[in-house]
Amino acid sequence: MRGIIAAGNLRSGERLPSVRRLSRARRLSVSTVLQALHQLEDGGLVEARPQSGSFVRHPVARRAQPDSRSTPETPVAVDVSQRLMRALQAGVAAGVAPLAAALPAPGLLPLASLQRLYAGVVRRHPQLLAGGSHINMDEAALVRQLLLRSVSWAGPLAASEFVITNSCTEALALCLRAVTSPGDTVAVESPAYYLMLQLLETLGLKALEIPTDPSRGLSVEALDLATRDSRVAACLLVANASNPLLWIGFVASGRYRSQIALLKTTSSGATHPVTQLVLAEYLESGPCERHLRSLRRAYQRQVDAMRAAVVRYFPAATRITEPQGGFVLWVELPEEIDCSARYEQAIAAGVAYVPGELFSASGMYRNCLRLNCGNPHTPEIDDAVRRLGGLLGR
Template identity: 65%
Template sequence: MSEAMLRYEKLAAELEGMMADGALRHGDRLPSVRRLSVERRLSVSTVVQALRQLEDRGLVEARPQSGYFVRRPGPARAEPAQRSTPEMAVPVDVSQRLVRVLQAGCKPLVAPLAAALPAAELLPLAALQRLYASVARRHPKLLEGGSHINMDEPALVRQLVLRSLAWGGPLAGDEIIITNSCTEALGLCLRAVTKPGDTVAVESPAYYLMLQLLETLGLKALEIPTDPRVGLSVEALELATRHGGIAACLLVPNASNPLGCVMPDEKKRQLAALTAARGVPVIEDDIYGDLHFSPRRPWPIKAFDTSGNIMLCSSFSKSLTPALRIGFVAAGRYRSAIALQKTITSGATNPITQHVLAEYLESSAFERHLRTLRRSYERQVDSMQAAVSRYFPAATRMSQPQGGYVLWVELPEEFDTTALYERAIGENIAYVPGELFSPSGMYRNCLRLNCGNPHSPEIDDAVRRLGAVIACRSQSGARPN
């Protein structure tokens, strides 16, 4: 370990000790970087390293133009328990109910706690608008035509390959296909490796949009038990695939939606080896990988793929803006089959947007934006957890997300969040009932909250009013049959 590393780690440890002793309390402003540099006879870069280490550990937060402040420690919270899941695959039927829930949540004056969308003020919209104008001016021929054969702009593919160095890569450029979204990428992968009536293994709870895809493609879902801290049970998947019958796995191993858990590297390695040995393709959604709360980006399962069996899908809708409609898949050995599906269904993705995204990724602005965005999402999740702790029943359990910006809430067993939903909407409060995350209808006492907006007084009041709706139901008796 270098002397410089020892210095910044020593400073970080001393500041942490002052917080533990109460010399520095929640909300206190730390001495400025310049002051610490002068008083401790350290370089500015060493001080900044120490503060960033404390920031990565959630002990301090940077406020623009103000400096570093001590963060509020989160209260101890019980996490939801891993549940047993049905042993048989079932057809999926969630779309109509889900559409009604999401439409109701988008109405004016309804608190935005349902759809997992980021707040516009957190996104670099002005920078992207300038790039659109610049790219259109410098590359006028991009509007002259399209192709169902040459679909991927080399500039964007190159940037994705470069970024994949942080994902345990690099990815191979010739396996990347640019898509219109992560959703399209997932759908293309499913079409390439399954047929109607097949069974697909999913996490439980599973992201409802994945369940919608299975429903529209006529596929059945097999729920695999998933731990709120370490993700899908590889042991349960091993049992499920022992005698065949599983056509594919559809997973979100990094900051899963809705639990927010991150699968450890060793479990990812085991899963990659197991599915390759048994010939079960894995479709991996890594859309939240860049939005981790840990010091280092978690690697995808794809990083442990040695046979081309993993299809890695992602997009920039959660980190830049959903309006870009740009995603991609690193397709492994299924590249030809997925490219054919892309050609048939939608052809090339907008070339101007591909160039805009490539130029933004090439600049240093994207990494700066990500660092700020991760801090914002983590603070917003913390604030939502604190609000739920204040306003919901005492026995409520919550996930402890390791990335992303959704919170999974488990109420006592007597509650039915689907039955509560109409009353909540009547109070202009939206959420997603837990049973929509399960093809078999589990998790009726659970709900998911969107934490994509800064925790304003209006958001806090919405959580308070939702807690009042729940409390009123508790006083009125048991869950109806």
């Protein structure tokens, strides 16, 4: 099927045969056909439409992707927090199009399901409303769900390795505190997620930026050279969608289990047991997987629409990433365009973005920016991208 679509034998928007028809024609089980369609969907070739079937996706607008850049060979102190907070606060002001902070639209989240689960957990365990323990305690039900999922990771992991945290950001902070001391150097991707840089700044750590290509990923050769030197105390890397801001997280702590658990206890106490039980029940339920598939489709549509708008409205030499997940776009403009210098003008025009220099400890990427695609691409969003493109192209 992938070959047929790639060869152009099926037109964009054309409906594929039904699952049962494909099952009969190919003498395959329905589950095998569904798995194949899911793989085509994940690869961006097919779009599933509720109550309608599967359709060949329309080709997305494309531009060249940004190239990786040479990075400083020496570690640098991080100083992004003040500029970052100013940018994010301006981006949530009334009347400003929400293209800065990477947050999904509330309508994409399973809020009704979570509300029902919260009500059920509280009804069955009213004693938990008294509050969590000051001692870090991990709920066995949640650990079990994580164990089941770890089978498909590099693991499986052992139950004793897990430390449940209040967010993914807290998990990263605990790991860094366990293996570094103020003044140490940490290797990071470049560009790096700005909250990771903020973590390094808060902990008094230096950043050694490693070149990263949007298609091939981090330069393993550069990382190898960097880590041969004992000055690198830790590596802070993200293997997939780079925005770890979930409402609950965990650490696979290995031999650092006792140290990380103690740090968690002294910094924030236990992650509330109600939250842990709700997440465990949600992960165990069938609707969780269905919601994730629906969410991936929505993000893909929104990213495609945003990319098409950037192609229409931004300068012709603009480069754009083609992410395989998540809901943000990294945009590289011609070298002479300073996105940091034009940020205040954009806010005045009612459009927010995150300037690229906030993704670098050394202040690189001033001609780059990041756009949030977490909201449906409405005419209002499209008009905001048009205004932004016009402002940057002057």
